[in-house]
Amino acid sequence: MSTPSHVAAHVHAPPQGFLRKYIFSTDHKVIGIQYYLLALVAVFVGLVLSLLMRWKLAWPNDPVPWFGDGPMLPEQYLALVTMHGTIMVFFVLTTAPQSGFGNYFLPIQIGAADMAFPVINMLSFWTTFVSFLVMVAAFFVAGGAPISGWTGYAPLSAVGEIAGPGQGLGQTLWIVSIAIFCAASLMGALNFIATTIDLRARGLSLMRMPLTVWAWFITAILALLAFGVLLAAGLLLLLDRIAGTSFFVPGGLVFTDKPVPHQGGSPLLWQHLFWFFGHPEVYIAILPSMGMASHLLSTFSRKPIFGYRAMVYAMGAIGFLGFCVWGHHMFASGMSPYSAMAFSVLTMSIGVPSAIKTFNWIGTLWGGQIRFTTAMLFAIGFVSLFVTGGLSGLFLAQPPVDQPLHDTYFVVAHFHLIMGVAAIFGIFGATYYWFPKMFGRFLNEGLGKLHFWITFAGVYLIFVPMHLMGFFGQPRRYAEGTAVQFLSAMEGPQQFVTIAALVTGLAQLIFLFNFLWSLKWGRKAEAINPWRSTSLEWTIPSPPPHDNFGGRQPVVHHGPYEYSVPGEPEDFIPQDAPPRPAPATGD
Amino acid sequence: MPATVIEELERAAVGTGGRGPARRDGGDGDDARRRAKPPTPRSAYFTGLVLGLAAIFMFFIALASAFVVRKGLGGDWRSFELPGLLWVNTVVLLASSLVVERARRLLRTQPAARFGAWWSTGSLLGIAFLVGQVAAWRQLAAQGIFLATNPASSFFYVFTAAHGVHVLGGLAALGYVAARGAAHQQSTGNLSADLTAGYWHFLGVLWVGLLLLLTFGR
Amino acid sequence: MQTKNRCAGSTTTAFILAFFLVVFTLVTVYLFVSKTWWFPETITPIGHEIDVQTQRTLWLTGIVFVLSQLGLAWVVWRYRNRGERARYSHGNNTLEVLWTLATALAFIGLGVLAQFTWAKIHLAEPEPDAVVIEVLGEQFAWNFRYPGPDGKFGRTRTELINSGAGNPFGIDRSDPAAADDIVVPILNVPVNRPIELRLRAKDVIHSFFVRELRLKQDAVPGLEIPLRFVAERTGDFELVCTELCGMGHQRMRAPFSVKTAAEYEQWLRDELALLQSNP
Numbered sequence A: 001m002s003t004p005s006h007v008a009a010h011v012h013a014p015p016q017g018f019l020r021k022y023i024f025s026t027d028h029k030v031i032g033i034q035y036y037l038l039a040l041v042a043v044f045v046g047l048v049l050s051l052l053m054r055w056k057l058a059w060p061n062d063p064v065p066w067f068g069d070g071p072m073l074p075e076q077y078l079a080l081v082t083m084h085g086t087i088m089v090f091f092v093l094t095t096a097p098q099s100g101f102g103n104y105f106l107p108i109q110i111g112a113a114d115m116a117f118p119v120i121n122m123l124s125f126w127t128t129f130v131s132f133l134v135m136v137a138a139f140f141v142a143g144g145a146p147i148s149g150w151t152g153y154a155p156l157s158a159v160g161e162i163a164g165p166g167q168g169l170g171q172t173l174w175i176v177s178i179a180i181f182c183a184a185s186l187m188g189a190l191n192f193i194a195t196t197i198d199l200r201a202r203g204l205s206l207m208r209m210p211l212t213v214w215a216w217f218i219t220a221i222l223a224l225l226a227f228g229v230l231l232a233a234g235l236l237l238l239l240d241r242i243a244g245t246s247f248f249v250p251g252g253l254v255f256t257d258k259p260v261p262h263q264g265g266s267p268l269l270w271q272h273l274f275w276f277f278g279h280p281e282v283y284i285a286i287l288p289s290m291g292m293a294s295h296l297l298s299t300f301s302r303k304p305i306f307g308y309r310a311m312v313y314a315m316g317a318i319g320f321l322g323f324c325v326w327g328h329h330m331f332a333s334g335m336s337p338y339s340a341m342a343f344s345v346l347t348m349s350i351g352v353p354s355a356i357k358t359f360n361w362i363g364t365l366w367g368g369q370i371r372f373t374t375a376m377l378f379a380i381g382f383v384s385l386f387v388t389g390g391l392s393g394l395f396l397a398q399p400p401v402d403q404p405l406h407d408t409y410f411v412v413a414h415f416h417l418i419m420g421v422a423a424i425f426g427i428f429g430a431t432y433y434w435f436p437k438m439f440g441r442f443l444n445e446g447l448g449k450l451h452f453w454i455t456f457a458g459v460y461l462i463f464v465p466m467h468l469m470g471f472f473g474q475p476r477r478y479a480e481g482t483a484v485q486f487l488s489a490m491e492g493p494q495q496f497v498t499i500a501a502l503v504t505g506l507a508q509l510i511f512l513f514n515f516l517w518s519l520k521w522g523r524k525a526e527a528i529n530p531w532r533s534t535s536l537e538w539t540i541p542s543p544p545p546h547d548n549f550g551g552r553q554p555v556v557h558h559g560p561y562e563y564s565v566p567g568e569p570e571d572f573i574p575q576d577a578p579p580r581p582a583p584a585t586g587d
Numbered sequence B: 001m002p003a004t005v006i007e008e009l010e011r012a013a014v015g016t017g018g019r020g021p022a023r024r025d026g027g028d029g030d031d032a033r034r035r036a037k038p039p040t041p042r043s044a045y046f047t048g049l050v051l052g053l054a055a056i057f058m059f060f061i062a063l064a065s066a067f068v069v070r071k072g073l074g075g076d077w078r079s080f081e082l083p084g085l086l087w088v089n090t091v092v093l094l095a096s097s098l099v100v101e102r103a104r105r106l107l108r109t110q111p112a113a114r115f116g117a118w119w120s121t122g123s124l125l126g127i128a129f130l131v132g133q134v135a136a137w138r139q140l141a142a143q144g145i146f147l148a149t150n151p152a153s154s155f156f157y158v159f160t161a162a163h164g165v166h167v168l169g170g171l172a173a174l175g176y177v178a179a180r181g182a183a184h185q186q187s188t189g190n191l192s193a194d195l196t197a198g199y200w201h202f203l204g205v206l207w208v209g210l211l212l213l214l215t216f217g218r
Numbered sequence C: 001m002q003t004k005n006r007c008a009g010s011t012t013t014a015f016i017l018a019f020f021l022v023v024f025t026l027v028t029v030y031l032f033v034s035k036t037w038w039f040p041e042t043i044t045p046i047g048h049e050i051d052v053q054t055q056r057t058l059w060l061t062g063i064v065f066v067l068s069q070l071g072l073a074w075v076v077w078r079y080r081n082r083g084e085r086a087r088y089s090h091g092n093n094t095l096e097v098l099w100t101l102a103t104a105l106a107f108i109g110l111g112v113l114a115q116f117t118w119a120k121i122h123l124a125e126p127e128p129d130a131v132v133i134e135v136l137g138e139q140f141a142w143n144f145r146y147p148g149p150d151g152k153f154g155r156t157r158t159e160l161i162n163s164g165a166g167n168p169f170g171i172d173r174s175d176p177a178a179a180d181d182i183v184v185p186i187l188n189v190p191v192n193r194p195i196e197l198r199l200r201a202k203d204v205i206h207s208f209f210v211r212e213l214r215l216k217q218d219a220v221p222g223l224e225i226p227l228r229f230v231a232e233r234t235g236d237f238e239l240v241c242t243e244l245c246g247m248g249h250q251r252m253r254a255p256f257s258v259k260t261a262a263e264y265e266q267w268l269r270d271e272l273a274l275l276q277s278n279p
């Protein structure tokens, strides 16, 4: 920390007036909630899109609600696929766990009054918001939303309307939205890192940071390095579309019988740039949930994290290796077979730190006294999902084994479990855990458990069959299986999955109801530390005052997970409790 | 039944574990809750600057690797003579950096005589750089070399434009510092002058890197 | 302080959760062991190798899957809150090192093993006597070009591309080598002969996938990508597109047949005759 004589002159006085307090607020807590609510809207939009897709897949020739009297058209289906994937990845998985919870709790958990740059923080949220509006606008322009998937492969995404409906203005808006999102994420990442480096409370050494803070910190580093690359790629793609350049579009292309005037570009170049961002992005989605799940597992088993250091190193290794494995998305792309080998072995190695984390989570539970709160149930569910989703990655990481499975439902099952559902479970767990701190009231535990059981069973019923459908050869991004003969055998499983998805989807209304109801009528969180947790947010009122610690400067004396320390009267030691004289056994 | 765990935990917490009195009201009413936040330490601004530069660097690294890959595809790549004016512009930009640096150092003495003059000169040189870049564009355009003419020219325009946009941002920052004056700087530990100068030097170095890439990678 | 009530609540939840995990594990294992839905039998030697490597991976991941999920079920049940004090432990470095080494060995070992199969598919020397066929993907159809009796593909020109008029390749029929080039919408290959497909695309990326071959390869505009195999068994199969290529992606299929040498030669002769009867 710097000496007081060198501080800047800005003092962040508490804001007055509704607009400054709740809309254009620079308070990290308000911004965190704004991000969370944005993600909540986005996740329900994305969910509805996915259910419409599922409906079409199960009953391809029947009308789908809101899609007229005839069957849904394939291009409409593909527009749904694209928007579903994009909205979920960017506006839910990148937004809620990192920008939402991270914004709210990172400063508090490190004992700071706010982020390092509150104004940039506010800008970052509103930029994200604009990005979301631009993305959704793609639905309402001529030609509709783009149909090239969330990966936007060139040349499909690069040549305009000629490639299909939605590839005109819709695709342009998609690229613009993503570019805006990149800028927003860079601002956010910068803030997170600087805050963690410079604003930690006295005594809070790196190795005393809660794993949540580590996760947000590493995620922010990934985001800082990855989003600039996506921005560059998006810029080049946009130029190919509107300025007639040829970065990604090769020469001699003929659509139906119309040639397009490009020459010499490389479709694989787009894939390299995209996945150089895209693979770190999947860790950006999952790392915060790893951190939050670790935090919950320790808290509710009343045990220190098993292998804290190993957990930190594993996250670091995942972050680093995450930049070295992007080619595993391109084994079938025509990339050099030698590169494929290197990417393959590197990818197999990234399985190691992931496995280490799993073992440590189980080790944390081992010997614990598990309290099955809803938050804990979601954290345990997270571990189970992470194992299931991670193991399928070992198939996809080996080029020959990947060959038949690539771009089938096996991949869909893999990435949904590992990055979609596992991350969502982390978010749910964190919501049940932190809601009382954020809003001063509890979510209803009964509804919470109902929500958990249906969701946990539901996601496995949806995605386990998809692995086998992939092993049957069901290609992904197919609007229907009616044209391909062997796919007639997939009719039954498609319907089964759709029914499971409809039930699971409906069950999310329980959560929505619980959330809204509890805001107003939930049981009051009387105690400031109802879960008897150790981290700093549980030493301040719920919700916390404007400057978090009410003028106090917390000093940290303990590691983050001092549960059930022998000889202590309580089974937890808050991080800022006075130092204990005798045996400091902690590592 | 389902809520029992919480209730138990909470009872325990209220009894022993929890600290401080239970809060009654959730509004922002009472004054203790509305204390101003402490300022951000100076070190955080420099961390932020370095991080921002890292992000910008990654952006240009991505473009540069696209350049190398695209060029490697051979075939349609037609190199063209870079306008000699670019070298003049480079000198102007580096000179601007030096002048701004000199101005920044002047701030260390009280009172900072002639800070304004030096700093503004540096800023004007920055503007001159941009004008020069546009002139170089116009020279190329006069030869019929446009953005979409050829991948070589596409990259040239992308690099110069992307760098130029960052220079515009830098000029805005330079202008801000100039407008607030030396006294303001000195009363704030020279924070914005130091940050702006750091950013400005980075843009100079970045430009030299890009120019070398364009020259030798052509 | 520890009431009966809390323990009872814990016990029920722990039981349901552990039970759920066990049932889920068993059902999943059953589905994978019985191969409820699975690829049809492969028709190539390389397909067999891929299947073997897949099977190895199934074993390894299966063991880890069962141990982890059942382990999770076990700790959930065994360490439910019983009103005692949790064990105070920060971990065990020996264990960390052990399981790091064990997984590294298993995962990376498996990964290295896979590369041998991969090398056979993509790094083998081309067979000089291979049957060479051009495959061209377009929105939304597959086209195949056979060189005809002269064994040479004739010249093509972009300006001549006209799928409507039956010339998706843009073949320049004025080139003598092009006169006998056969263009068809179905893929026929002879059994037990090395085949070399040359994948190209006319507009966007498509992907060549035949389940029985266990091969998948993108056809990328601007590139020509070879794909080699030997089919050991005759039969009729389906080729589908597995790279999102636009609104007709899901109907971009073509019949794929492996024929006996005699049938194959006969089919080529018929096609040639057809070509020469209406040039």
Ligand code: HEM
Binding pocket: A050, A051, A053, A054, A081, A082, A084, A085, A086, A088, A089, A092, A093, A148, A149, A150, A151, A412, A416, A419, A420, A421, A424, A462, A475, A476, A477, A478, A501, A504, A505
């Ligand atoms: C009930 C929940 C969900 C259901 C039923 C569902 C269903 C689907 C379906 C049917 C597809 C299209 C598969 C294809 O044809 O290729 C898909 C794609 C996708 N989903 Fe989900 N999904 C759900 C939740 C999520 C979540 C939470 C995420 C967050 C990561 C997510 C991310 C994606 C992505 C990235 C794609 C790929 C989109 C693309 O191909 O461009 N999904 N989903």
Ligand SMILES: [Cu+2]
Binding pocket: A278, A279, A282, A325, A326, A328, A329
């Ligand atoms: Cu990846």
Ligand SMILES: [Cu+2]
Binding pocket: C206, C207, C241, C242, C243, C244, C245, C246, C248, C249, C250, C252
């Ligand atoms: Cu296709």
